[in-house]
Every structure is written in structure tokens, then in C-alpha cells.
Amino acid sequence: METSRQYERVFDHFDSNGDGKISASELKHCVGAIGGEISEEEAEAVVVLMDSDGDGLLGMEDFKKLVEGAEEEEKVKDLKEAFRMYEMDGKGCITPQSLKNMLRRLGESKSIEDCKLMISQFDIDGDGVLSFDEFRTMMS
Structure with missing residues (x-):
């Protein structure tokens, strides 16, 4: 190898x-x-x-x-930076609105419903938002 x-x-x-x-x-x-x-x-x-x-x-x-x-530490550090970009509103999680805002900044237009659906695919605890651990799982 x-x-x-x-x-x-x-x-x-x-x-x-x-x-x-x-x-x-x-x-x-x-x-x-x-x-x-x-x-x-x-x-x-x-x-x-x-x-x-x-x-x-x-x-x-x-x-x-x-x-x-x-x-691995470096990867986690990079993921935390990316998470903060998506989180934006200081709630410590990615909400459908913060996801929509970030996607818009990246040139992609999505509805709140689309964002809720995207989040639900990795929302392990079912609270409607992505915690850092859920985001990390999504990015693996």
C-alpha cells in the first residue's frame, strides 16, 4: 500500500x-x-x-x-469551519433557513421545504436541525 x-x-x-x-x-x-x-x-x-x-x-x-x-484533528477543524459557515445564525446548528441562505450564497436556489428535506436525511435525533455531529456524519 x-x-x-x-x-x-x-x-x-x-x-x-x-x-x-x-x-x-x-x-x-x-x-x-x-x-x-x-x-x-x-x-x-x-x-x-x-x-x-x-x-x-x-x-x-x-x-x-x-x-x-x-x-483526523485537521479534518475535524476543517469541518468545524464549514459548519460555522452553514450555521451562520449563532444557534449552534444548521437550520433550514441557514442552509437556504448558504446555498443561495453558493448560487443555488432552494425552498425552505427543500432544505427541510435535505436536513431530514441526516437529522439523527429528529429535531429538524443539524448538530455538528450530524453534519460530520453527512460529510463522511
Whole structure:
């Protein structure tokens, strides 16, 4: 699988001493290399949190879980931004009216009834609006 090879290449690049594991200091260095910033203490906390075998280092599987978790966090952040655009009226949910308004801004004209129908397809709790979790389900 191509994604596995990509993880391995990145992992090998950050495994500066070639021991097949990433230490907290190697993690700190790799985060810095991609333009991020993490303290030694934060790097150590991440290693402790993600270390599955208790050796104080991240193996390949630990590293994959860390990267996938970071990617998921980014997706959730992007979804929250999109949700806020549709939500618009500050109610913490997407209403038929806020959906209609956003669609109009995107150049699509829909009636309130159309918007109610669109919302009902993903309205898990049946309250007539979309919460963030329902929106997230819809966007998956």
C-alpha cells in the first residue's frame, strides 16, 4: 500500500539514529522540520501517550497512529469551519433557513421545504436541525 511506504519514508527520515524507533527528541526535531513547534516536555508527553509497548519510544505503528490522529484533528477543524459557515445564525446548528441562505450564497436556489428535506436525511435525533455531529456524519 502506497500510504504505508509514505509513513515508512517519513518515519525513517525522522529516526535520525536509525534504531527503528522515534524518541521524544527526534519527535521534537521532526515537528520543527515541518514548521511546527513543540517543547521537549510536550514531545515526551506525546511519546508516553502514543507508546504502545512501554519502551519510551515510538515504533512504526505508534507513529502511524500519531500521524493519522493528527490528520483526523485537521479534518475535524476543517469541518468545524464549514459548519460555522452553514450555521451562520449563532444557534449552534444548521437550520433550514441557514442552509437556504448558504446555498443561495453558493448560487443555488432552494425552498425552505427543500432544505427541510435535505436536513431530514441526516437529522439523527429528529429535531429538524443539524448538530455538528450530524453534519460530520453527512460529510463522511
